[in-house]
Amino acid sequence: MAHAPGMHSLEFKLPDLGEGLTEAEIVRWLVEVGDLVAIDQPVVEVETAKAMVEVPCPYGGVVTARFGEEGTELPVGAPLITVAVGEKPAVGTGGTGTEGSGNVLVGYGTSEAPARRRRVRQERPLSGASATGGQSGAGAANGRAAATAAPVNAQATGAAAAVNGQSGGLATEDGPVPVISPLVRRLARQNGLDLRELTGSGPDGLILRADVEYALRAAGQGATAAPAAGPQPRVPQAPSPAPAPGSPATVVPAEIRTPLKGIRGAVADKLARSRREIPDATCWVDADATELMRARTAMNAAGGPKISLLALLARICTAALARFPELNSTVDAEAREVVRFGHVHLGFAAQTDRGLVVPVVRDAHARDAESLTAEFARLTEAGRTGTLTPGELTGGTFTLNNYGVFGVDGSTPIINHPEAAMLGVGRIVPKPWVHEGELAVRQVVQLSLTFDHRVCDGGVAGGFLRYVADCVEQPAVLLRTL
16 A cells, blocks of 8 residues: 555554463454554453453554455564554654654563664565555555455555455455455454455445355355346255255255364363373362351441352361461472472362353462452453453462352362362352251252362362361361461
């Protein structure tokens, strides 16, 4: 794309995300080509193996190209966007776009401005496309177009993108797909439709939402007629069984493959590693939680913030780890040493729409029930919205897993590598129980402890679990350590 005099392009690349992360998947673009962006304005939402974050651009100016479609996985250092900057300040920046802020990621902290300057990219017009002579700017595809990182140029700073009238000038087999709207891309991706197989009915072959919807209907109904107006989309032909007379056409896939990437892939790798490296064992016990439930009711009736059951269980965990510190440790396999921690960073398993996450409550041993309740609520909400940072998902020393929320009694969970133990809590349900020599209906819970047998023997694990059960049955036991 040609720029106004005095303007040049700066390329913004996917920054180092920290925590050893080397790639990220584009979830949602927050800007379009041609938009004016301010310094540090978020331009794209990406998902890493740790969290979903917004990436701010350190330049202010006009977006001239975007690299990669939604759903594309990019390595660190790959181009994200190019921004035209120059002497004229971008709207809302309060300064020229030639200087960056040095920010890396929202929620990851701000670093010094990089000493290395972004190089100026010289753009070349796409072969086969010529600019319209009467217009002030010429539309050109970036010379680095690729199947997985292809910029789509559109109108910017009053200069209209021009082509020679042929749809081939917008897209080639290896070039950018003539789609501007991210909604169109998402609709096609969700239905497994290859946009390169379509010819758009919009200006200069632009693929519109109506084209995608028509192609999906044609694929489902076996239709061969073209739309009333515009070129006919080319739909890939695939053999499908003929529907029974009078029944709607349905195509049942033989198998569905889901890539293990992002958070789901990170969880899979961690669980597999835990099973390979940790010789785990599990013990469990039933406990009468009636008194614990009564104590919580009394706390919440006294006024002030409500105390969650998870917070009380966490407080019991930290007290038990103070008595049995062997379980608050990890194994350094290379040094053949057991590393025992003096602090308790308590992880808790949380199921979200994006998969299983284990946020970490820092210094849980130094928090009271109110503080634990507030931190659990904050981290749980961040997990649901996908805004947990890598720092909030790493560094745990022990994990609490309340799988009772799924309506199950017991489990033998996989240890959260590289930790040494995990306490599991089942549902609390009324059951017959012998209480003070008589049969009564009590609130009963099953507790399980999965531990790394390298850090301790069964006596320590059994002692830990028994102490937890005693505190559940008689919360006054905790008064000795308060």
